[in-house]
């Protein structure tokens with residue numbers, strides 16, 4: 649029994665201290681999906697995964713009720729990534745959102761000084777999200793038809809070439825134009 653209570657004491661020390669509690673299982677599964685993807689072998693994918701891991705280590709990934717149609721957000725000021733609680737049990741959607749929002753963090757970190765979100769930034773984050781989506785299969789694929797349908801729609805525009813994809817991003821993010 650001595651070792652048992654000692655172990656409980658150690659666990660308590662961890663959770664009361666600076667270390668964070670383990671993430672919810674679907675969030676961990678989502679990060680595993682990214683870590684195991686071909687996307688994470690690309691230069692940008694590797695850097696985005698690191699930004700996501702840093703955010704997790706700093707307790708800056710959370711789930712909140714967001715308005716319908718909004719899958720996730722990133723707050724430049726607080727550095728918090730939020731994914732919609734509607735997808736709490738859909739690791740494929742969480743992973744997709746983490747890549748998008750993590751791409752915002754990476755994009756901003758490469759600028760000489762923080763800038764307001766702009767169209768180039770949204771095009772970049774959307775393209776990274778689609779590059780990851782290209783390899784999302786099995787348990788790592790979004791279960792939500794709403795989300796996968798939307799990503800398929802964007803993918804078709806990207807693959808069609810020309811300015812169609814950029815024009816679509818422009819319509820979806822009017823504030824950044």
Ligand SMILES: [Zn+2]
Nearest residue numbers: 748752770773
């Ligand atoms: Zn964005």
